[in-house]
Amino acid sequence: MHPDQIIFFLCAALILISALFVVISRNLIHAALWLVAALFGVAVLFALLNANFLAVVQVVVYIGAIAILFLFAVMLTRKDIRDRGPQMRRSWWIPALLGLLILAGLVYLIFAQPGIDRTAAAIPAGVDPLRALGKALVSPGGYVLPFEVSSILLLAALVGAVYVAITKKS
């Protein structure tokens, strides 16, 4: 049992359990906090995959921004903070069934692929993933266009969100 594997299993457990609680917990605040936990686990996975940058960005963006946003939203849309009554729709079992089916199908497909059990080769010496990522994001040969487009998207979303959520005083 290699420490990497230990860490992976811990993270996987954390992620899946938190995710489950995210979807089943009655209290939305708790759900949001569970989401934080799950995302943190994902961040650790990224670190495990030598994607330090993504790991940190995951924490910054998801926990620092999105989760906080969720908490705010939840608090803003509750007359009293606690939730009473079931949080599931009446026919919650249909989605559950569908989810299980899809999961089964995906697992089947995954194992249907050849060479799926490969393990990662070491990152070749002299390749700094961080620098490579930075160059790829801004080099014309790389992904500068999608990157800029997504930044535009962010800007638009910012403006749109402000406009939608603002209380218009006649």
Next chain:
Amino acid sequence: MHIPLSWYLILAAALFCIGLFGVMSRKNAIAILLGIELMLNAVNINLVAFWRYLDPTKMAGQAFAVIVFAVAAAEVAVGLALIISVYRRRNTIIADEIDLMKW
């Protein structure tokens, strides 16, 4: 080095399905957004895992993960803004009660 790719993929699939289940089964619109976040993260795990396992010198996986971050942030911002304004007008965020568009 000692973790097969399939583990990541299965983890991602499971996470994805849980998120899907949440999206489809939760009443609360915010909870639906939470589910969507889970699904996006599943996708990200896949992207990064493939980047790492297939060819670490090609940054496509990470680049798209970054873009997914941006999209997720945008989606959450706008989505929550919408939810809040809906709440202001109709005083509810139960997705099923927001059905003005029905026959």
Next chain:
Amino acid sequence: MTNWIIWLIPLPPLLAFFVIILFTNKNRALSHGLAVGAAGLSFLGSMAVFVQALGIPEFGRQVFESSIDWLPTGNTWLQIGVLVDPTSAVTLFFVAITILMIFIYSIGYHNFGQPAGDHDVKGLPPHGASVTDGHGHKHSVPSIEPMYSRFFAFIALFAFGMYTLVVSDNLLTLFVGWEIMGLCSYLLIGFWYGKPSARDAAVKAFMTTRVGDVFMLLGIAFLYSATGTLSFGVIFQPKVLEALASTPAFFGLSAAGLIGLLLFIGTVGKSAQFPLHVWLPDAMEGPTPVSAMIHAATMVSAGVYMVIRMFPLITAGWSEGMPLNPTMSTIAFIGTFTALFAATIAVAQNDIKRVLAYSTISQLGFMIAAVGIGAYVAAAFHLVTHAFFKALLFLGSGSVIHGMEHGVLHTGEHVDPQDMFNMGGLRKKMPITFWTFLIGGFALSGFPVLTAGFWSKDEILADAFGNGHLMVFITLAAAAFLTAFYTMRQIILTFFGEPRTKAAGHAQETPLTMTVPLIVLAVFAVGYGWVGLPAWFTGGLVPNWFHEFVGGTLAEMPAVAPFSIVPILTSLGVALGGLFFGWLVYRRVESPEKDFLQIPLLKNKYYFDEIYDFLFVRPAAWVAEKFTYLFMDRMVIDGFLHAIARFALFLGHAFRDYIDKPVVNELIGDGTGKVVKGSGSRLRKIQAGRVQYYMVVSIAVLVVVALLYYLLHFLMA
């Protein structure tokens, strides 16, 4: 350069017309500013051209003309252009001055600056407004014309027409201007369309002149078909004239003669000569400036101007000393007759403007007669002088009427402000008007030596005598005598004696805008005669400038009538005698009863209106009513139309009942609707409006499809 100016002369009034009508309608000051400004521009242009013309020796040989292609007619072009030769130059001169004066005069005449009337309505003359002065006394003053701007727009358009007519170098554009003026006179006579009399007068004028115009158009058409051109320059070439004169036409007339006659009939209409004179007196219903401009100075002159223009055509194949050709004799006869005949009517009229109207007719008769006997220059000369003093007289009468209206408003007694028997003693009330009117009157009656009228009339008489047309000579002399007589009558009745009504007692001098034009015109009425002093008068020191100048127009310079003492004495005699006699008779005539000339025959203008009514109007009405309306329209045409309509109706019903209702509506229209509605009401259940519901459904479908796909996959492999 000059040609350009000539092209531009008519434009400013046209622009003014459109601008006023379209934009500045609400703003009175701006409107009359525009109109007067436009008139001023044209005036300057005309003067420039005139002065240029003076500067050129032998101007008749080298005239200003330029032309452009206008209408393609088959393989040739119908050309339009401008032409200024001595005749049109002098015409331009007096036209410009009178038009400008009259424009200015109109400002005052329509009470600019006065308050709006209490109960004035568009289409009626202003009734006056009541104002309270500083002491709180209420009294009524003249009120401003309700359709002020419109008036200036119309007269501007009229000015355009006149200028076009004068400067045009061909019959077509001349005719265009001619008709524009016809339209304007119609509009302006009927300017106060609220008054039935004005309406009728307008229609009468329009119809009557139409008669003439139709013949004129015939003449033009004939000319065009005969020569293939309408431009004077070409027509008046000797060989063309030869050809025309030699081609025989109907009733033993040569083509030239016939054309001349037809065109002359146009003149008869326009210049109100004998058979078609009836419209002019009624035209006095219009505002006085209109009477002055249209019916004294310019439009009626246009008729004469046209005849003078056409002189070479009319006199084709005739030269000095030969017996007159049929056309000329006709013209001479009509002119002479009209001169006397109108004068006889004029002596019996009591309406100050009607007197002037008839005198205009008779004076025009003088000119026509002059043309008829070939006294080309004399006719032109009298045209010009007459334009000046007749405009002056009309404006003067307008001023008198205006003063009288003021009196009427002031005293509030209801008398006709145009009836001379309601006037009297205005000499003291309106001195400027009086003196200018006096000058005009003397000019009209040909007061010897001083006035322009004397010299022009004398020249006509001299020509008639010198060329041995005794009949014409005597008749015109008699007419001249009557002219002097009724002029004196008018002056006496209007200005001398004691005021016969309170209104006359309170008459008041008119504002500067009206008196200044009077003075200016008075100057010309006197002075213009001197440009035509016969050579013998100055002992040959000064040649007859006018004769030299205008005579140059013609191919060969017309000879000056040989000097003889008879015509001089005659004109002296008739003028002075007429004036004296008039004074003698009307010194102490106080009322119509005492006036021995109030005999019905004259008062009713020889019953011409009645005769025409009987001869033409009634039959026309009868035909219109019985034949055209009842038979043609109601029975033939309407019947046909009704038949068509019934058929169409039947067809429509058939379509509706057998195609539209069953097939289109039931089957296609409602059927489709029913199907769609039914399926919709069944299907709409699916649209729950719940996002997650949709998602569940779609995901389920996805899963099912995927399962099926892989099932098939297995079965295949």
Next chain:
Amino acid sequence: MSLQDFLADPILFISNWLQGLLVGWKLPSGLATVIVFLIGILALVIFAMLFDIFLVWVERKVVARFQDRLGPNRIGPFGLIQPFADIIKLVIKEDITPDGADKVVYNIAPVLAAVSVIILWAVLPLSSKIFGVDLNVAVLYLVAAGALGTLAIIMAGWSSNNKYALLGAYRMVANMVSYEIPMVVTLLIPTILADTMSLNGITQSQETIWYVFLSPLGMLIFLISSIAELGRSPFDLNEAESEIVAGFHIEYSGMKFGWFYASELLHAFTFGGFVGILFFGGWQVPFLMADGFHFGSFVVALPGIGVILLQAVAFMVKAMIGYWVIMWVKYSMPRIRIDQMLAFNWKFLTPLSLVLLSATAVLTKLLSGFPLWIFGVGMFLSNLLIGWITIEILRFYAHRQRRLEEPLAQPASVAARR
């Protein structure tokens, strides 16, 4: 395995020794690595906590001096033992969990708060050899940790089920989220200059010149925004006693409150340290190379351990100075209104920092070829210029504001003052 090695690099020596020891105990090497790491982490945390206790004493002394008091002086020399007394008090106090509080969240919050600070020490290079991990995204790591702090505070505020607490949490979050932006932007300035995000790398690249000379403006902005980030006066809206009794930790008592308190102090010190690292050359000591002092050609050789210790001391001193400045501001500034605070950030700090960042980036490219002194002078002048322009703009708006507020009676006097 010799004294030389130890003297050369004690940390590496110790870790190697432990590793060997554990492997000697027949543990799999990977597990041994994990254990060694855990031990290292433990050591670091313990050191941090102890230092934190010392900070309590410092804080109390300093605030006493600012407020013209003596401060703790009874227990131990100069009251050095006082913090321990405080801790004991806190520990033995009754630990109340209010009714209706969300127990789990309520109890996790303070721990998370402390964690969010302590994990910062993982990337803190105490010296060229003493550091947890030389993370190549350390600069972002700071921000991530800050995010965790935010989370901790909102959790605390919400779970206390107390409106004051919630208000305080809201304020704190608004504060942190907004001031994160200028902070991140200014963090990028040293990144650009050093061409790396690893704090150790940044420190090393300041061997020639400290970045405070290249970007004084950036240093100021970073300092201000980190103060706001810390939620210290004048930005301590989260615990404005006069308005919302004690803010997000109103309901906390005993050691749970102690955690918040401790984490705040440690946070402050740590940020002092970051200011030192990013702009004042971290553990860099003038003329001190890896093998001793170099005064031109004259060299004073030192053993590795001496160098390391010197560097550690230098870092501590710089961090302390930074901490001192932060305290200085805290105890001499009044609290500002929330709207003022946000306006100051969004309308002033953020744009300014963005301008500064772009200017720095451009200049770095432009001047890259030139000798160092030109580079330095250029950067410095550009900073001065930007600062001057900013001040001019501010003055203009201030004048306009004053003109608007002037009564319209005496425009003449206004004109005169112009």
